[in-house]
Amino acid sequence: MKIRKIRIITGIILALFFISAPAFGVDDEPPTSVRIDSLSHLYEGVDFDHELHVDIEENCSVCHHHRFSSEVAADRCAACHSECGGTFSPTCSDCHVAEPFTGKHIRQMEEDPHRFHVDITGLKGAYHLKCLNCHIETGAPTECVDCHERTDAGNRFYSSGKYAPTGGKSGGSHE
Amino acid sequence: MSGISRRKFLKSTVVAGGSAAAAMSSTKSFAMKEFEGYPESMGVLVDLTRCIGCRTCEAACNKEHGLPEPELPFDDFSVFDQVFHEGKQKRRTTEKAYTVVNRYDTKAQGAPVYRKLQCFHCSEPACLTSCFVNAYTKTKEGAVIYNADVCVGCRMCMVACPFSMPAYTYDSALHPQIIKCNFCYDNRLTKGKPPACVEACPQEALTFGHRKTLVKTAHERIRSNPKKYVDHVYGEKEVGGTSWMYLSSVPFDQAGFNTTLQHHPILDNTKSFLGIVPMVLGIWPALFMGFHLLAKGGKGDKESKDKVEVHGE
Numbered sequence: 001m002k003i004r005k006i007r008i009i010t011g012i013i014l015a016l017f018f019i020s021a022p023a024f025g026v027d028d029e030p031p032t033s034v035r036i037d038s039l040s041h042l043y044e045g046v047d048f049d050h051e052l053h054v055d056i057e058e059n060c061s062v063c064h065h066h067r068f069s070s071e072v073a074a075d076r077c078a079a080c081h082s083e084c085g086g087t088f089s090p091t092c093s094d095c096h097v098a099e100p101f102t103g104k105h106i107r108q109m110e111e112d113p114h115r116f117h118v119d120i121t122g123l124k125g126a127y128h129l130k131c132l133n134c135h136i137e138t139g140a141p142t143e144c145v146d147c148h149e150r151t152d153a154g155n156r157f158y159s160s161g162k163y164a165p166t167g168g169k170s171g172g173s174h175e
Numbered sequence: 176m177s178g179i180s181r182r183k184f185l186k187s188t189v190v191a192g193g194s195a196a197a198a199m200s201s202t203k204s205f206a207m208k209e210f211e212g213y214p215e216s217m218g219v220l221v222d223l224t225r226c227i228g229c230r231t232c233e234a235a236c237n238k239e240h241g242l243p244e245p246e247l248p249f250d251d252f253s254v255f256d257q258v259f260h261e262g263k264q265k266r267r268t269t270e271k272a273y274t275v276v277n278r279y280d281t282k283a284q285g286a287p288v289y290r291k292l293q294c295f296h297c298s299e300p301a302c303l304t305s306c307f308v309n310a311y312t313k314t315k316e317g318a319v320i321y322n323a324d325v326c327v328g329c330r331m332c333m334v335a336c337p338f339s340m341p342a343y344t345y346d347s348a349l350h351p352q353i354i355k356c357n358f359c360y361d362n363r364l365t366k367g368k369p370p371a372c373v374e375a376c377p378q379e380a381l382t383f384g385h386r387k388t389l390v391k392t393a394h395e396r397i398r399s400n401p402k403k404y405v406d407h408v409y410g411e412k413e414v415g416g417t418s419w420m421y422l423s424s425v426p427f428d429q430a431g432f433n434t435t436l437q438h439h440p441i442l443d444n445t446k447s448f449l450g451i452v453p454m455v456l457g458i459w460p461a462l463f464m465g466f467h468l469l470a471k472g473g474k475g476d477k478e479s480k481d482k483v484e485v486h487g488e
Contacts, residue, residue: 101374101383103367110388119392125379129225132378136286144229144250144377158234160248172252174228 030054039098039124042154046147056138063130064090080116096126143173211416212298216317217364218386218418219373220393221291223430224403225380228255228278228289235375236274236293239359243271255289265431268292270342273356274372281429288423288430291372291381294319294340294356295410296418301441302332302341310353316365317386317418318358326352337414337436358418386418393422415440 030050037045057063065077097105100122109118121129135142144150155161234249236242247254255278257266265277274293281288296319303311303319310326313319321341328351333341341355359370368374369383382389393408409427410420413436421432428434437444 100379101369106384106388110385118388119382119395121379124377128377129379132227142227157238158231158249159237159245160250164248165244165246172248172250174252 030060036127038093040148041151042157043144043148043150060090092126093123096121096123098123100125212386212418213313213315213317214387215315216298216386216418217358217383218296218317218389218420219370220382220384220389221419221421222380222382222396223288223290223421223423223425225378226276226289226291227378227380228252228276228287229377230254230276231375231377232291232372232381233272233274233276235371236356237272239362239371240273242273245271268294268340268342268355270344270346270354273354277431279425279430281425288425290421290430290432292338292340293372293419294358295338296356296358297414297440298416298418299414299440299442301335301337301414304440304442304445305331305335307331314360314364316358316360318360318364320357320360321353321355323350323352328352335441337433337441386416386420389420393420396422412438414438415443 032049032051034048034050035045036048053063054060095117099105100120109115109120131147132142134140141147150158150161156163159165230249230252233245237245237249254266255276258264259266266275268275274291276289276291279288279290296317298313300311300313300319303313307329308325308327310322311319311332312322328343330341330343330353332353333339333343341353343353344351358364359368362368363370370381373381373383382392384392390408390411393411397404397406397408403424405423405426407427408420408422409432410417415438421427423430423432426434
C-alpha cells in the first residue's frame with residue numbers, strides 16, 4: 001500500500017517534470033530583455049537588450065554555444081556535440097558557476113578523469129569575455145560603466161567618485 | 176724515527192683525504208638534489224590575452240590588505256603612462272601596492288597588452304635562500320610569506336629576487352619592513368579561497384588552481400589556440416618554476432618580462448659552493464694542523480734532542 005503511494009507520487013513528480021521542461025524549450029520566442037544581476041555588487045545589474053543583440057547576431061550559438069541551438073558553431077565542438085541540438089535552458093549559469101575557484105569546485109573539476117571541459121570560466125568571466133570581446137571586435141562601447149553603472153560600494157572599492165583621493169581623476173577611460 | 180714519521184704521515188694523509196673525498200661526494204649529492212615544488216602547491220595562471228587593464232585586481236588587493244589609499248583612483252588609467260628612470264621603467268610594486276598593472280604598446284599587435292605584476296611565488300625562492308634570519312617561508316600551499324618579526328632589514332631579498340618584487344618601507348623609522356604579495360595566505364589561501372585579485376578579475380584573466388593542473392591548462396590553451404598564444408608558459412621553468420605563470424599573445428620580452436632568466440633555481444648558482452664551505456671550515460683546519468704538527472713534530476724532537484745534547488756538553 002505504502003509502496004504504491006510512493007510510486008504514484010514519484011510518477012506525478014516525473015510527469016510534472018516532463019510537462020514543465022518543454023516550457024523552456026527551443027521553440028519559445030527569445031526574451032526581449034534579460035536582467036543580469038546575480039553577481040552585482042560593485043556595479044549595478046545589466047538590463048541586457050536581448051532583442052537588439054538578436055537583431056545584430058542571428059546565430060544563437062555564437063553566445064549560447066551548442067546549448068540553445070540546433071546547429072553547432074565550431075567544428076571542434078561538433079565532434080562530440082553535433083547531435084545534441086536544443087536544450088531545456090539557455091542560461092549561462094548552468095555551466096559557468098558563480099564561484100569557480102573554491103576548493104570544492106577545483107577538486108570537483110580535477111577528480112573526474114573523464115571530464116573533457118576542465119577549463120570552464122566562471123560566470124563573471126563568461127559574461128565579460130563573451131560580451132567584451134565582441135564589443136571590442138565590433139566597435140561597441142567597452143568602458144565598464146558603458147554597460148553597468150557603478151554602485152556606491154564600487155566607488156569605495158575603486159577609491160573613486162566621492163571616495164577619490166584629492167587631485168585624482170576618477171571615472172577614467174582607456175582612450 | 177723518520178720511518179715511523181713517514182708511515183704516520185702517509186696514514187694520516189690517506190685518512191684525511193678519504194674523509195675529504197667523502198665530504199665532497201656528500202656535498203655533490205646535496206647539490207644535485209632537485210626540489211620540484213610542493214605537490215599540492217596552488218598557483219595562478221595569468222592570461223594576458225584576457226586582461227583589459229581595468230585595475231580591479233589592484234583595487235581588490237588594496238582593500239583586502241588594508242593598504243594605504245592610492246595617490247590616484249583605481250579607475251584613473253593615466254597611471255599606464257607613468258614611466259620612471261628616464262622612461263626605462265614602468266610602474267613597480269611598492270610598499271603601498273602588492274600588485275600593479277602596466278600597459279605595453281607592442282609592435283606585434285595593434286591593441287596594447289596589459290600585464291599584472293606581483294610576487295611570482297617561486298618554487299625555490301631566491302629571497303628565501305638569501306635571507307640569513309629565515310624571515311621567508313615557502314608554504315606547502317605555494318605562497319612565499321614573510322615574517323617581519325625576525326627581519327633585520329638587510330634587504331638582501333630585494334637584491335636576490337629575479338623579478339625585483341619585494342618593496343621596503345623606507346619611510347618607517349621605527350619598524351621598517353619588506354612589503355610584498357603574500358598570495359592572501361592568511362585570509363584566503365589557507366581557507367580554500369582564491370586570492371582577492373583572482374576573485375575580483377572580471378575577465379578571469381587570472382585562473383586559480385593547483386600549479387600542476389594550471390601547467391596542463393596553460394599548454395592546453397596554447398594547443399587549442401596556437402595562433403593566439405606564444406608557445407611558452409612563462410614561469411613554468413623560469414628560475415626553477417613559479418606559482419604564478421603567464422600566457423601571452425606577444426613575445427614575452429615585449430610585455431616587459433625578463434626572458435634571460437635561467438631555468439634552474441637561483442640557489443643552484445651558489446649551492447655547490449655553499450656546500451663546500453662546511454667541508455673547508457671543518458676539515459681543512461684539522462688536515463693542515465695535522466700536516467703542521469707532523470712536520471714540526473719531527474723537527475721539534477730533533478731540535479730538543481740537539482738542545483739536550485748541547486746541555487749535556
